[in-house]
Amino acid sequence: xxxxxxxxxxxxxxxxxxxxxxxxxxxxxxxxxxxxxxxxxxxxxxxxxxxxxxxxxxxxxxxxxxxxxxxxxxxxxxxxxxxxxxxxxxxxxxxxxxxxxxxxxxxxxxxxxxxxxxxxxxxxxxxxxxxxxxxxxxxxxxxxxxxxxxxxxxxxxxxxxxxxxxxxxxxxxxxxxxxxxxxxxxxxxxxxxxxxxxxxxxxxxxxxxxxxxxxxxxxxxxxxxxxxxxxxxxxxxxxxxxxxxxxxxxxxxxxxxxxxxxxxxxxxxxxxxxxxxxxxxxxxxxxxxxxxxxxxxxxxxxxxxxxxxxxx
Amino acid sequence: xxxxxxxxxxxxxxxxxxxxxxxxxxxxxxxxxxxxxxxxxxxxxxxxxxxxxxxxxxxxxxxxxxxxxxxxxxxxxxxxxxxxxxxxxxxxxxxxxxxxxxxxxxxxxxxxxxxxxxxxxxxxxxxxxxxxxxxxxxxxxxxxxxxxxxxxxxxxxxxxxxxxxxxxxxxxxxxxxxxxxxxxxxxxxxxxxxxxxxxxxxxxxxxxxxxxxxxxxxxxxxxxxxxxxxxxxxxxxxxxxxxxxxxxxxxxxxxxxxxxxxxxxxxxxxxxxxxxxxxxxxxxxxxxxxxxxxxxxxxxxxxxxxxxxxxxxxxxxxxxxxxxxxxxxxxxxxxxxxxxxxxxxxxxxxxxxx
Ligand SMILES: Nc1ncnc2c1ncn2[C@@H]1O[C@H](COP(=O)(O)OP(=O)(O)O)[C@@H](O)[C@H]1O
Ligand SMILES: [Mg+2]
Numbered sequence: 001x002x003x004x005x006x007x008x009x010x011x012x013x014x015x016x017x018x019x020x021x022x023x024x025x026x027x028x029x030x031x032x033x034x035x036x037x038x039x040x041x042x043x044x045x046x047x048x049x050x051x052x053x054x055x056x057x058x059x060x061x062x063x064x065x066x067x068x069x070x071x072x073x074x075x076x077x078x079x080x081x082x083x084x085x086x087x088x089x090x091x092x093x094x095x096x097x098x099x100x101x102x103x104x105x106x107x108x109x110x111x112x113x114x115x116x117x118x119x120x121x122x123x124x125x126x127x128x129x130x131x132x133x134x135x136x137x138x139x140x141x142x143x144x145x146x147x148x149x150x151x152x153x154x155x156x157x158x159x160x161x162x163x164x165x166x167x168x169x170x171x172x173x174x175x176x177x178x179x180x181x182x183x184x185x186x187x188x189x190x191x192x193x194x195x196x197x198x199x200x201x202x203x204x205x206x207x208x209x210x211x212x213x214x215x216x217x218x219x220x221x222x223x224x225x226x227x228x229x230x231x232x233x234x235x236x237x238x239x240x241x242x243x244x245x246x247x248x249x250x251x252x253x254x255x256x257x258x259x260x261x262x263x264x265x266x267x268x269x270x271x272x273x274x275x276x277x278x279x280x281x282x283x284x285x286x287x288x289x290x291x292x293x294x295x296x297x298x299x300x301x302x303x304x305x306x307x308x309x310x311x312x
Numbered sequence: 313x314x315x316x317x318x319x320x321x322x323x324x325x326x327x328x329x330x331x332x333x334x335x336x337x338x339x340x341x342x343x344x345x346x347x348x349x350x351x352x353x354x355x356x357x358x359x360x361x362x363x364x365x366x367x368x369x370x371x372x373x374x375x376x377x378x379x380x381x382x383x384x385x386x387x388x389x390x391x392x393x394x395x396x397x398x399x400x401x402x403x404x405x406x407x408x409x410x411x412x413x414x415x416x417x418x419x420x421x422x423x424x425x426x427x428x429x430x431x432x433x434x435x436x437x438x439x440x441x442x443x444x445x446x447x448x449x450x451x452x453x454x455x456x457x458x459x460x461x462x463x464x465x466x467x468x469x470x471x472x473x474x475x476x477x478x479x480x481x482x483x484x485x486x487x488x489x490x491x492x493x494x495x496x497x498x499x500x501x502x503x504x505x506x507x508x509x510x511x512x513x514x515x516x517x518x519x520x521x522x523x524x525x526x527x528x529x530x531x532x533x534x535x536x537x538x539x540x541x542x543x544x545x546x547x548x549x550x551x552x553x554x555x556x557x558x559x560x561x562x563x564x565x566x567x568x569x570x571x572x573x574x575x576x577x578x579x580x581x582x583x584x585x586x587x588x589x590x591x592x593x594x595x596x597x598x599x600x601x602x603x604x605x606x607x608x609x610x611x612x613x614x615x616x617x618x619x620x621x622x623x624x625x626x627x628x629x630x631x632x633x634x635x636x637x638x639x640x641x642x643x644x645x646x647x648x649x650x651x652x653x654x655x656x657x658x659x660x661x662x663x664x665x666x
Contacts, residue, residue: 056510058666081512088510092502096344097337108333109511152511 009034009187015064024050026211037188039202047211048191085154089161095134110152123147139170159190195297226303227253228265235289249275334521356483364472375439378404380418387450415439476541477628478601492522492571497584506666551631555638563624569655576662595621623647
């Protein structure tokens with residue numbers, strides 16, 4: 001199996017792709033290790049789909065090099081197709097076909113892999129086996145798409161926004177399936193603009209913005225990289241607060257003020273919170289609101305770009 | 313290579329071949345689309361039935377005439393194609409003006425007969441000939457040359473017989489172009505083509521599956537139309553059956569490839585249906601579905617003869633009505649062959665796989 005070989009499952013070097021006046025991918029480098037689940041996290045338009053579709057051999061890059069399972073598209077396209085499992089963003093499978101007919105069709109393209117019924121069981125759609133695709137819920141359609149990706153018993157699985165548009169329960173169901181595939185030793189590359197999804201299922205995350213990977217590491221490493229494990233958010237009502245002294249408090253990495261609320265990135269809560277309370281008392285400010293939470297990948301993105309992942 | 317899953321029950325290798333599965337999927341999608349079933353089977357039959365009734369052969373016209381005297385009425389009554397009413401002269405003139413009779417016969421001076429009719433009305437002129445012959449014969453005229461009638465009511469010379477090959481051709485064209493074009497553009501719009509291309513599916517199988525499923529449906533489609541025409545109208549099938557089948561297969565392939573070509577780049581149903589109508593409209597008009605294409609001016613004829621539907625309908629009429637074999641329809645077969653090869657080559661070249 002590919003994991004026995006020393007080379008990475010996927011290696012992307014200096015990848016570039018432009019559409020007319022838009023630079024979708026701007027010199028991207030990436031390495032995915034065999035057996036890991038790698039998450040590409042970034043806002044809409046960051047270039048995730050373009051990147052993953054170049055890796056899938058569906059889009060020609062302008063320049064750069066893509067090596068998958070030690071092979072390249074221009075020399076090993078046929079072999080690669082047999083070994084990749086792909087789920088595209090926004091595919092609508094034929095509505096008039098049943099679940100079984102759809103999986104059976106996809107199975108017929110691959111030399112090896114589970115029986116269609118086994119693939120349907122993998123994604124827990126047994127009771128929908130003979131239902132029309134058009135009658136499935138969003139979560140069920142997504143699981144059917146996963147079955148179609150898995151039906152060739154792939155070594156490398158590409159999932160583009162696997163839970164976008166799904167309700168929380170359906171998302172958790174898809175996550176647990178992804179978890180299962182990973183535990184079987186498959187390499188998975190997924191894109192998402194949900195920070196909770198990246199944190200939940202990825203071993204390592206690449207944060208993408210404007211066609212580049214701007215940070216790379218395990219979710220823990222990335223969060224630690226902004227030097228702040230926690231966030232303290234508070235409000236002092238209508239009062240004018242002098243924030244300069246806050247930045248000098250012990251363990252405080254950054255302070256931002258927006259719409260009357262103050263947000264501090266801190267390393268240790270048990271040091272920072274008492275210090276904050278003391279400073280407020282010194283300034284004779286009331287505390288109208290106080291929240292603390294652990295830092296997330298969203299905070300990493302905000303720290304790196306000054307923007308949020310999802311601009312709502 | 314470790315097998316992660318058990319491969320399940322052994323299925324028939326042939327049945328699990330990608331081309332078989334792709335073709336089966338086409339069939340499933342088709343039979344689950346009630347509109348497609350209607351346009352393929354019910355529409356041409358309803359159209360043939362409607363036109364067959366509208367243009368059915370009427371019994372020969374009997375011309376109404378007025379006779380002023382009993383004697384004239386008796387003489388005219390001997391002619392079966394005239395229906396005679398006794399009317400006084402004044403009333404006969406009124407009836408003539410009102411169009412209730414086409415001719416009025418009255419006695420003139422010296423035992424003569426006078427015919428009153430409108431010479432610009434062909435029925436009036438016909439009645440004049442019939443009436444005069446009847447009067448002369450009643451008065452004892454003997455015809456110097458004996459004459460008999462042989463009446464033609466044969467199947468094959470009726471409008472419905474002319475129409476059926478036209479409808480068959482039109483339906484072969486519409487079903488192939490719509491069936492292939494719509495399905496491909498729909499799959500492209502839903503990114504299903506892109507998803508299939510992301511699998512190891514051989515691309516030629518995808519295109520081939522449309523052609524194969526169309527050929528499968530062809531048997532049912534041609535059978536329904538011809539079976540209906542033969543059963544209800546007694547439409548003749550004078551040519552060799554195999555030649556007729558070959559023409560249908562050739563035409564269906566040709567129109568499939570034309571449909572592929574039309575749908576080769578379109579991304580939306582609107583764009584594709586616009587293109588399809590642009591392609592089919594001239595053929596509906598010029599190719600002689602409902603009336604002979606010979607009625608168009610001579611300078612248009614070479615262009616009309618080069619249209620794929622003209623070639624098909626001409627060949628179908630030659631086969632069904634005149635009993636022509638494939639050899640006699642060689643020019644039409646050649647035209648269709650050129651279209652077939654040309655459309656196929658261009659469609660494969662231009663096809664957008666995403
Ligand atoms: N086919 C295309 N034609 C023109 N622009 C495109 C095309 N595909 C993507 N883009 C542009 O490239 C950028 C990156 O898009 P995409 O890769 O889809 O981002 P993401 O998947 O991260 O949302 C966007 O600005 C998008 O508008
Ligand atoms: Mg995307």
